[in-house]
Amino acid sequence: MITIIDYGLGNLGSILNMLKKIGAQAKISTSKLDIEKADKLILPGVGAFDNGMNQLRERELMDVLNYKAMEEKVPTLGICLGMQLLGNSSEEGTEKGLGWIDAATLKFKFDEQNLHLKVPHMGWNLVNEKKGSVLSKEMYEEPRFYFVHSYHFVCKNPQDELFRSNYGFEFTSAVEKDNIMGVQFHPEKSHKFGMRLLSNFAAI
Amino acid sequence: MLKTRVIPCLLLKGQGLVKTTKFKDPKYVGDPLNAVRIFNDKEVDELVFLDITATINKKEPNFKLIAEISTECFMPFGYGGGITNTKQIDKLINLGVEKVILNSALHQTPSLIEDAAKLCGSQSIVVSIDVKRNFFGKPEVYTQGGQTKVKASAEEVAKLAESLGAGEIFINSIDKDGTLNGFDIDLIKRVSSAVNVPVVACGGAGKISDFVSAVKDGGASAVSAGSMFVFHGKHKAVLITYPNYGELESFLK
Numbered sequence: 041m042i043t044i045i046d047y048g049l050g051n052l053g054s055i056l057n058m059l060k061k062i063g064a065q066a067k068i069s070t071s072k073l074d075i076e077k078a079d080k081l082i083l084p085g086v087g088a089f090d091n092g093m094n095q096l097r098e099r100e101l102m103d104v105l106n107y108k109a110m111e112e113k114v115p116t117l118g119i120c121l122g123m124q125l126l127g128n129s130s131e132e133g134t135e136k137g138l139g140w141i142d143a144a145t146l147k148f149k150f151d152e153q154n155l156h157l158k159v160p161h162m163g164w165n166l167v168n169e170k171k172g173s174v175l176s177k178e179m180y181e182e183p184r185f186y187f188v189h190s191y192h193f194v195c196k197n198p199q200d201e202l203f204r205s206n207y208g209f210e211f212t213s214a215v216e217k218d219n220i221m222g223v224q225f226h227p228e229k230s231h232k233f234g235m236r237l238l239s240n241f242a243a244i
Numbered sequence: 245m246l247k248t249r250v251i252p253c254l255l256l257k258g259q260g261l262v263k264t265t266k267f268k269d270p271k272y273v274g275d276p277l278n279a280v281r282i283f284n285d286k287e288v289d290e291l292v293f294l295d296i297t298a299t300i301n302k303k304e305p306n307f308k309l310i311a312e313i314s315t316e317c318f319m320p321f322g323y324g325g326g327i328t329n330t331k332q333i334d335k336l337i338n339l340g341v342e343k344v345i346l347n348s349a350l351h352q353t354p355s356l357i358e359d360a361a362k363l364c365g366s367q368s369i370v371v372s373i374d375v376k377r378n379f380f381g382k383p384e385v386y387t388q389g390g391q392t393k394v395k396a397s398a399e400e401v402a403k404l405a406e407s408l409g410a411g412e413i414f415i416n417s418i419d420k421d422g423t424l425n426g427f428d429i430d431l432i433k434r435v436s437s438a439v440n441v442p443v444v445a446c447g448g449a450g451k452i453s454d455f456v457s458a459v460k461d462g463g464a465s466a467v468s469a470g471s472m473f474v475f476h477g478k479h480k481a482v483l484i485t486y487p488n489y490g491e492l493e494s495f496l497k
Contacts (some may be wrong), residue, residue, distance in 0.1 A: 050338065051311070051314055051338065051339050051340035052341065053314060053315030054314060054315050054316070057315050057316060060320055076472055160365065162368075164245065165245075166245055192360070228318065229288075229318060229320050229342075231284055231319050232285075235318065
């Protein structure tokens with residue numbers, strides 16, 4: 041069972057629905073018990089970094105999440121803000137992140153030639169694979185995904201980077217370190233590409 | 245990757261999906277959720293839903309249906325129709341609507357555009373402008389589902405929308421709606437040259453080459469079509485279709 045963690049941020053319906061369509065067992069839940077029982081976790085999320093961390097704390101999910109991700113090492117996928125929470129910190133706020141991946145989230149800053157670019161980065165964009173991963177197994181050609189974000193993830197260890205994309209400069213659009221994975225884009229809004237990625241995650 | 249977005253524009257009336265001709269004679273074309281499921285399998289990168297009776301009937305957006313659409317939709321989508329306040333906009337964004345489309349509101353309460361842009365960012369706020377040419381061929385702006393004429397020109401309305409914080413202009417030709425005989429290129433050009441934000445051309449597309457002229461001759465950043473994607477053949481049998489991505493790429497890359 042994949043548990044999609046509901047901590048009050050955004051509509052999770054399309055993630056669940058896409059998992060259902062590919063035949064995976066999944067459930068949206070806010071309960072510790074469902075997180076405890078899960079053999080995989082999805083940490084979704086939209087909105088501000090501090091609010092995300094505060095919600096996880098207020099719902100007293102930190103211990104069970106740390107146990108599942110770090111001790112039991114269940115495959116865990118962060119999506120959008122959920123990916124940013126995997127790191128240590130964000131320029132968007134002052135709260136500490138989950139710290140499962142050694143990384144910081146920074147605001148988009150462009151050089152002079154790219155000052156015309158708007159933030160958030162919103163729309164479809166291509167990804168380049170930095171390393172092989174089960175997530176990109178049998179991926180379609182020229183994979184593109186749908187992004188909406190104003191901040192980007194910066195890994196301390198380049199070997200944790202999974203995909204890079206370009207928006208004014210190259211940034212990390214997906215990460216993978218052992219059982220911890222994160223994607224900056226929305227697979228649930230990236231039709232066949234997202235479906236392939238989620239079905240690869242479900243098959244781990 | 246496609247440089248030009250090609251967006252199916254789907255019209256809601258009550259619980260059903262319809263297609264109009266010149267904003268009249270809504271013909272039932274099926275269930276919106278079923279249409280979404282078909283588009284999911286066709287590599288469609290964006291959808292637009294417009295509720296064509298919400299404003300006229302003074303009704304709120306149908307949040308229940310929109311939530312269902314959002315859950316079914318494996319691509320980003322925009323929604324317009326019956327939006328009159330920021331509370332509704334906030335709710336739509338929370339339901340997973342990526343872009344909120346405002347039309348009549350711009351003329352009734354222009355401050356709503358400003359407030360909405362502050363609330364969720366310009367990138368999520370689209371202003372749509374419906375235009376019909378008069379007897380002398382002069383383009384005139386209409387609101388309330390094409391029922392009420394506005395004094396300002398399409399260019400003026402587009403500029404106002406941009407100055408209030410709209411991140412995109414959706415220009416729809418009432419005369420061309422449902423005709424499949426090509427865009428009103430002159431109208432698209434007037435609007436696209438008046439503003440710096442992306443302009444989405446809608447109304448009249450019948451074939452891929454129409455998209456090309458909207459972009460090349462009209463200066464549109466993106467194109468949208470209804471009939472072309474819901475009807476098939478000269479008798480207009482209902483069939484949800486979308487061009488093959490490779491074919492679109494060969495024309496629009």
